[in-house]
Amino acid sequence: MTVKYTEDHEWVKVDGDTATVGITKYAAEQLGDVVFVELPEQGRSSNKGEEMAVVESVKAASDVYAPVSGIVREANETLEGAPETVNKDPEGEGWFVTLLMSDPSELDGLMDEDAYKKFCEGL
Amino acid sequence: MTMNTTGRPTAPAHADHISGDATISGSKGLLQHEPLIFETDRWAETGVDLPKTKGVKSRLGGVTRKADVQLPGLSEPEAVRHYVRLSQRNYAIDLGMFPLGSCTMKHNPRLNEKMARLPGFADIHPLQPFRSIQGAMELIKELEDWLLKLTNMHSVAMSPKAGAHGEYCGMMAIRQALIARGESETRKRVLVPASAHGTNPATAAQCGFIVDEIGADKRGRVDMDDLRSKLETTDDIAGIMLTNPNTCGLFETDIREIADLIHDAGGYFYCDGANFNAIVGRVRPGDLGIDAMHINLHKTFSTPHGGGGPGSGPTVLSEALSGFAPWPLMVVDSSHGTDLLTYADHQDDMPGSDVQPVGRLTAFQGQMGMFVRALAYIMSHGADGLKQVAEDAVLNANYIQARLKHVMTPAFDGFCMHEALFSDKFTAEGIETIDIAKSLIDEGYHPMTMYFPLVVHGAMLIEPTETESKAELDRFCDALEGIAKKAAEGDPRLKGAPYSAPMRRLDETQAARKPVLKWTAPEPDQMAAE
Numbered sequence: 001m002t003v004k005y006t007e008d009h010e011w012v013k014v015d016g017d018t019a020t021v022g023i024t025k026y027a028a029e030q031l032g033d034v035v036f037v038e039l040p041e042q043g044r045s046s047n048k049g050e051e052m053a054v055v056e057s058v059k060a061a062s063d064v065y066a067p068v069s070g071i072v073r074e075a076n077e078t079l080e081g082a083p084e085t086v087n088k089d090p091e092g093e094g095w096f097v098t099l100l101m102s103d104p105s106e107l108d109g110l111m112d113e114d115a116y117k118k119f120c121e122g123l
Numbered sequence: 124m125t126m127n128t129t130g131r132p133t134a135p136a137h138a139d140h141i142s143g144d145a146t147i148s149g150s151k152g153l154l155q156h157e158p159l160i161f162e163t164d165r166w167a168e169t170g171v172d173l174p175k176t177k178g179v180k181s182r183l184g185g186v187t188r189k190a191d192v193q194l195p196g197l198s199e200p201e202a203v204r205h206y207v208r209l210s211q212r213n214y215a216i217d218l219g220m221f222p223l224g225s226c227t228m229k230h231n232p233r234l235n236e237k238m239a240r241l242p243g244f245a246d247i248h249p250l251q252p253f254r255s256i257q258g259a260m261e262l263i264k265e266l267e268d269w270l271l272k273l274t275n276m277h278s279v280a281m282s283p284k285a286g287a288h289g290e291y292c293g294m295m296a297i298r299q300a301l302i303a304r305g306e307s308e309t310r311k312r313v314l315v316p317a318s319a320h321g322t323n324p325a326t327a328a329q330c331g332f333i334v335d336e337i338g339a340d341k342r343g344r345v346d347m348d349d350l351r352s353k354l355e356t357t358d359d360i361a362g363i364m365l366t367n368p369n370t371c372g373l374f375e376t377d378i379r380e381i382a383d384l385i386h387d388a389g390g391y392f393y394c395d396g397a398n399f400n401a402i403v404g405r406v407r408p409g410d411l412g413i414d415a416m417h418i419n420l421h422k423t424f425s426t427p428h429g430g431g432g433p434g435s436g437p438t439v440l441s442e443a444l445s446g447f448a449p450w451p452l453m454v455v456d457s458s459h460g461t462d463l464l465t466y467a468d469h470q471d472d473m474p475g476s477d478v479q480p481v482g483r484l485t486a487f488q489g490q491m492g493m494f495v496r497a498l499a500y501i502m503s504h505g506a507d508g509l510k511q512v513a514e515d516a517v518l519n520a521n522y523i524q525a526r527l528k529h530v531m532t533p534a535f536d537g538f539c540m541h542e543a544l545f546s547d548k549f550t551a552e553g554i555e556t557i558d559i560a561k562s563l564i565d566e567g568y569h570p571m572t573m574y575f576p577l578v579v580h581g582a583m584l585i586e587p588t589e590t591e592s593k594a595e596l597d598r599f600c601d602a603l604e605g606i607a608k609k610a611a612e613g614d615p616r617l618k619g620a621p622y623s624a625p626m627r628r629l630d631e632t633q634a635a636r637k638p639v640l641k642w643t644a645p646e647p648d649q650m651a652a653e
Contacts, residue, residue: 035635058631059574083636 004107005116010067011091019068019099026120028090031057034083039075048106053096068106070099127485146255157208164195198441212625214569220599224542224572224584225370225398227422234503235496244495249487253465260464266498270418275409275437280448282489286397289417289436290326292449295481296415296440297362297391298330299447303479308362316345317578318369320395332361339578341534343371360388366395370576372542382412399423401517401541404510414441424497491619515589516541522584526600530607534579547581551613556581559606561628566602566619
């Protein structure tokens with residue numbers, strides 16, 4: 001399974017035409033304790049780069065952008081009752097949504113793990 | 124007569140070896156432990172029991188109260204003490220320096236208070252006949268004149284009741300102007316730089332605009348390349364909302380060019396005037412091409428705030444927006460053989476005028492008590508004194524930056540304006556901005572603004588204002604310098620601060636995730652067990 005990263009610290013895990021999206025470990029650490037996650041409704045379509053969810057920590061509220069265009073298949077409802085999951089396991093149990101991708105070629109513009117690691121070191 | 128030569132000892136015994144452990148009552152010296160008012164409830168022991176009335180039929184019908192009112196029962200001295208004890212927990216500008224960046228917590232001169240209590244200002248009512256309050260009306264007029272002179276703007280709306288309300292007033296005026304141009308549906312985009320105040324994007328959204336963020340450059344100012352490319356790629360610009368000096372405590376040096384670019388794109392320029400204190404008497408916003416700006420009387424003009432008093436956010440407008448200022452508008456009524464200042468509430472009150480006000484923002488004319496205080500401040504300083512206000516505010520902030528830059532990391536190079544901004548780069552692994560802020564509480568200071576602006580990592584924003592003396596600034600810097608050194612060394616004690624405050628560090632995460640907003644009585648069996 002391919003995992004890609006954006007400059008806005010989202011990760012995308014690709015399985016066929018479905019992409020699972022969340023925020024990276026780096027982002028979760030920078031945000032601090034997450035206290036609230038606002039997720040999109042099922043069936044909502046977002047274009048790449050559009051604001052898709054909101055994550056709120058004790059320090060700040062941040063928008064989460066759609067890393068690729070697509071339609072929301074499923075939102076991780078456990079985050080509503082247990083936002084701390086984002087801190088505990090950001091790149092696993094703390095996923096935000098799954099998307100049905102409308103243009104998988106958009107993935108080509110994203111970073112792989114090594115490139116993202118280098119990107120974070122430069123921040 | 125024998126003299127009593129003993130008396131009581133006047134010096135403390137050497138008792139350093141005795142540790143001050145927790146007290147039996149939970150109080151710390153004369154700072155009493157105070158439970159919630161509901162927890163002190165002894166309903167049965169308060170009030171007077173009246174005999175049941177006989178032979179009177181209730182006329183309340185089905186609306187008779189069936190359950191207890193559930194108010195706590197306290198005797199009068201208990202109630203008084205409860206609130207006085209709570210008030211002792213309060214940190215106030217009258218108690219010490221309040222370095223909260225972006226808030227301009229300056230001293231509230233007592234002369235202002237004396238003026239505001241004059242019966243001609245304090246005891247009047249907004250529904251009184253205007254002919255009986257001409258003195259108060261003239262005071263508002265005088266304040267309007269000062270605000271227009273200081274900003275070189277065309278008109279001013281006095282009714283907004285706080286900064287964000289003033290933003291709302293200005294942005295509604297912009298929307299109204301776009302409606303008048305027939306472009307309200309096509310111009311929806313408001314640009315907001317990352318260095319602007321947090322309320323700016325919220326206001327734009329509230330007024331129905333789409334918010335589009337512009338980045339900050341390496342110098343902490345508006346990224347001009349980003350702005351230019353936004354203007355080139357979009358054709359729906361309604362305007363820009365910018366804070367100057369910005370939230371990084373820096374003057375937006377390209378402001379004239381920004382104004383020209385926005386105007387060329389057909390938009391309006393809103394400037395957040397919350398930081399006007401840094402430039403008052405020195406820079407006139409009207410000269411910079413600004414179309415609308417609110418002025419926080421409770422910051423720049425020393426009226427109380429932060430729980431101490433209501434805010435007041437008069438909004439100055441350029442000639443282009445002037446006709447859209449909200450009702451009421453001050454006019455001169457000459458129909459009684461003399462010139463009376465009065466308010467127009469409706470188009471019919473202003474025959475021959477082509478104003479198109481956005482409507483009404485408040486029930487009456489605004490915060491009269493704050494108008495009196497602000498004018499008292501302005502007049503006691505005079506034009507030359509106000510110039511010095513800006514100068515001293517900037518000097519004080521730069522003094523703090525200069526004194527602390529060897530132990531803390533200034534966020535940007537060069538001089539700052541009225542507030543000094545540091546990042547958390549100097550701290551050792553594991554020590555965060557919040558640990559430094561909480562340690563300041565132990566030193567007797569209200570913490571600085573932290574984690575804002577977002578463009579700086581672990582931001583610490585310190586605004587001393589002009590009213591702190593050098594001696595006080597030194598005391599503050601000594602304390603913060605000491606904490607900063609410990610933070611750089613990674614002193615684990617900082618993680619537990621504050622130690623000497625009435626409450627230790629609170630669990631903000633838990634409070635945000637599972638807020639308890641209502642007191643619930645303990646279960647009856649639990650009460651019996653106690």
